[in-house]
Amino acid sequence: MRHLQDYLFFKTIVEAGSIRKAAESLTITSTALNRRILAIEEDIGVELFERLPKGVRLSSAGEIFLHHVREQLTDIERVKSQIADLSGERRGHVRIACSQALLTAFLPAQISIYREKHPGVTFSVQKKDRKEAEESLRNLSSDIALVFEPESLADFQILSVSKQQTYAIMSTEHPLAGRPQLKLSDCLQYTLALPSSDYGIRRILNSKANRSAQSLSPAIESDSFEFLRYLALHKQYITFQISIGLPEDLSQLNMTAVPLNTKDVPYGMLYLGQRSGRTLPVAAAKFAQQLVNELQE
């Protein structure tokens, strides 16, 4: 859309912090870009930026305008997507913010299923922690978010909630492998490789440990679930994952996942949501619907 170019330019400048830098990434001259901003400012009658020696910074009027610009840019996407859907062929782009656990198996599978029906739809998936995911919904940089144990839920419109059981992951050689079910205390006798404490799984385990006055002392902490998994394979450590985050090929890797007793370690909650009050583009709305159906099973 031609008229929205100014909006995009403006947004890019805000993100770049300088007109010249923004101009570079927009493949346009800084002077042309500068003048477009000046023109907008004249239109509105207020300066959108403070001019600093190091670049530009939003004025308070600019903040208001930025908010409007973000809404516009996403709104026109929705409109285009609705219009495209009239002609039968679904097109568009779905932007997903999600917890790390979803990246391994669930989302790849779901996206693949969706794209078989609608190859015109593209996806971007960003791993975000709980805070970041909610923020990205708020500032419209994501359409939907899948968050395990979310934080505030402000502006978060819940589309689906599903209970997630925690599993212990270990090598098939591990003494505990083969048990039908475990308690957390069973695991504490072995060496643990845990996600860092800003992850939902860790919070679940922590709270159980605190309640039973046990101490959760991991030998290894990491923010990469994949790393933890490989560690558990080679070093006979135990790590944990929620059910939806279990890789499909564990057995091929000589690993196994044993569920933790839910009376011992309670279910965690996986939330699917969008920004409240927003109408999603068709593609995103339909994909969200697919996830809702899938999560209900």
Added chain:
Amino acid sequence: MRHLQDYLFFKTIVEAGSIRKAAESLTITSTALNRRILAIEEDIGVELFERLPKGVRLSSAGEIFLHHVREQLTDIERVKSQIADLSGERRGHVRIACSQALLTAFLPAQISIYREKHPGVTFSVQKKDRKEAEESLRNLSSDIALVFEPESLADFQILSVSKQQTYAIMSTEHPLAGRPQLKLSDCLQYTLALPSSDYGIRRILNSKANRSAQSLSPAIESDSFEFLRYLALHKQYITFQISIGLPEDLSQLNMTAVPLNTKDVPYGMLYLGQRSGRTLPVAAAKFAQQLVNELQE
């Protein structure tokens, strides 16, 4: 706003039903206008209009686009108004849809009060019946609506509700003048001049008459309250009005208003509302707030 010109052009064409007619009112050539539409259509990839021999008509894609355009045009007004409010001086335009009864005394007084504080704010007031008022909120041609006994309340976000007592209006020479209070049956013995049946007051009176199996047979019906009032003055008829709609200068006109007993004819409800989910421009929001305060007394 330069970029929104296309939107305004588009909207004008829709309303005019023809590119040439729209071009005329926009003081631009039909050919230039035509090409701007073609450009938009190329941008989106779909035809927005069906081309008919008599002009153009919206396609279904155009309908979606129109909806977006309307939201845009009002949204940018809100943004401008919010930005202007930063600099202290309030500017903007408030569009009000209201029932006829409000035009006589209430709204003129309220607008006058508001404009003393904020002379930069302009107003447009449109008399609408209950259906029309709600529709004008929905399609964003009004910011706020004041409706007596509204109909559906769909998409209608209620800002305030106030009870309105019904008054009988008559000449000071009338036999019933001077009574402290009346019952509907008292009035039925005299000749009535009533608003047409799509007005809220008439509905209130009708429902009472039906319940008590009385018959409401007006000698005169009109959709002009002013006409009815003058009629009542000169011909000794009785007409009715709700409290907020009573003119301030009745006594100077040798007329008087006598309240109807509320146990006989119940209160009617006056609703102040906006479209649900919408953030009003500063000027409109503040004016609405003033009305809410006023109506609470």
Added chain:
DNA sequence: AAATAGTGATGCAAAATTTGCACTGCTCTG
């Protein structure tokens, strides 16, 4: 203290886009 490198703004000419005129082809109306 001076040089340097970074920022946004501006005058001016070239490039690109938009506009208006004249005209086409179409359909419905009288």
Added chain:
DNA sequence: CAGAGCAGTGCAAATTTTGCATCACTATTT
């Protein structure tokens, strides 16, 4: 069947946007 009203199009003029060179300013580095 002629006429009026409609949208679309080729082309040249008018207007707007762009890019280059350059200015004025500031913070950092030498």
